[in-house]
Structure formats: structure tokens, C-alpha cells
Amino acid sequence: EADIYQTPRYLVIGTGKKITLECSQTMGHDKMYWYQQDPGMELHLIHYSYGVNSTEKGDLSSESTVSRIRTEHFPLTLESARPSHTSQYLCASSEFERQYFGPGTRLTVT
Amino acid sequence: RKEVEQDPGPFNVPEGATVAFNCTYSNSASQSFFWYRQDCRKEPKLLMSVYSSGNEDGRFTAQLNRASQYISLLIRDSKLSDSATYLCVVNMVGGSYIPTFGRGTSLIVHP
Numbered sequence: 430e431a432d433i434y435q436t437p438r439y440l441v442i443g444t445g446k447k448i449t450l451e452c453s454q455t456m457g458h459d460k461m462y463w464y465q466q467d468p469g470m471e472l473h474l475i476h477y478s479y480g481v482n483s484t485e486k487g488d489l490s491s492e493s494t495v496s497r498i499r500t501e502h503f504p505l506t507l508e509s510a511r512p513s514h515t516s517q518y519l520c521a522s523s524e525f526e527r528q529y530f531g532p533g534t535r536l537t538v539t
Numbered sequence: 540r541k542e543v544e545q546d547p548g549p550f551n552v553p554e555g556a557t558v559a560f561n562c563t564y565s566n567s568a569s570q571s572f573f574w575y576r577q578d579c580r581k582e583p584k585l586l587m588s589v590y591s592s593g594n595e596d597g598r599f600t601a602q603l604n605r606a607s608q609y610i611s612l613l614i615r616d617s618k619l620s621d622s623a624t625y626l627c628v629v630n631m632v633g634g635s636y637i638p639t640f641g642r643g644t645s646l647i648v649h650p
Binding site: 528531535 | 582584588628631638641642
């Protein structure tokens with residue numbers, strides 16, 4: 430099994446709060462990704478990284494930001510949470526085109 | 540036109556049935572192909588890679604048709620536990636490429 434972790438697993442937070450979703454992998458993968466997925470809907474790529482100090486925006490416009498200071502760590506930050514940010518956020522890393530997903534963070538903004 | 544297209548279903552089949560899904564892709568230069576399985580409210584997990592010559596893993600068979608630009612997944616002797624969403628993933632080989640996911644095909648296996 431892949432060693433990729435996400436915390437918190439569940440988060441309920443009020444509008445306007447700043448939040449950081451954590452993602453770590455111990456496999457030494459250079460590529461990492463953040464996806465947003467609503468229940469029963471498709472995955473949307475919101476950010477990705479080719480390696481340290483590399484970050485790119487994905488297909489879905491997002492008000493979040495990411496950083497990649499260390500290979501193993503790829504946190505996602507929402508500066509001011511809104512109810513429209515309520516969703517599941519999935520982190521992944523990849524080696525040789527195969528992706529490994531973390532368990533996800535289910536975010537609810539009230 | 541989306542780069543990777545799948546019929547969202549749901550496919551409703553009885554236990555023991557054989558069911559097949561197709562996934563079409565638009566980029567003829569695509570080089571790597573995968574099927575992932577995603578259970579409700581869980582993360583996607585790799586089911587199998589798809590090789591040019593086709594490959595089989597137990598009850599699951601994956602095939603690639605480069606000429607028609609589609610991949611397929613065949614499930615034989617369906618089990619209740621096969622109920623899930625099956626995601627098709629297409630990618631290029633190389634450092635700068637990002638995988639493209641289909642929207643998934645929902646399978647419901649009933650008793």
C-alpha cells in the first residue's frame with residue numbers, strides 16, 4: 430500500500446477561517462497533486478507540483494494555494510473558507526505515471 | 540470534447556454477470572493507461588494497468604485499442620463487492636505530463 434497521508438480526515442469550520450490541509454508522502458515521489466471531488470462527481474485537478482519549489486494550477490479554478498518546500502510535503506491552504514469550498518479534497522503522488530491517493534479530507538464550511 | 544470519456548452508468552447487473560466498460564481518449568499520443576476503482580466516499584485505488592497486448596488479473600481483463608483510441612475493462616462473474624465507480628486514466632510518459640481522469644462508470648451488482 431502507498432504511504433501517503435492526509436490530515437485532518439474531517440473538518441467542519443466556519444466561514445472566513447483560514448485552513449491548511451496537510452498531505453505527506455514517504456515514497457520520495459516528485460510529482461504531487463490536489464484534487465477536489467464532490468459526492469458522486471468526477472475528480473477535478475486543482476493544483477500539482479513537479480517537485481520542490483514547483484507548483485502549478487490545475488484545470489479547476491480554485492481559491493486555494495499550495496506550497497512545496499519539501500519533497501514529502503504538499504499542503505493546501507484556503508485563506509478564507511466559504512460554504513462553496515465544502516467538498517472532499519484528495520492528495521496524490523505519482524511514480525512512473527501511476528498515482529497513489531491519500532484517504533482524503535472531507536471539508537464542510539458552515 | 541473531453542479528453543477522456545466514459546459512460547457514467549450506472550450499470551446494474553446481477554451477481555455472476557459479465558460486464559464491460561469502455562473509455563475513449565482523444566490524444567493519440569497517449570502512452571499509459573490505467574483503471575482505478577473508487578468506492579463511495581473513498582479514495583481511488585489502482586485496479587490495473589492496461590498494457591498494449593491486453594492483460595488479465597483474475598476476473599478482470601483490460602484491453603487497449605490504439606487504432607480506435609479506447610481502453611476496456613471486462614469483469615467476469617461479478618460479485619456484490621465489485622460495486623464501485625471505475626475510473627479510466629490516460630497519461631503520457633515523461634516528467635511534465637499530468638494524468639487525465641475520466642468521470643468514472645458506476646457499477647452496481649445486485650443479488
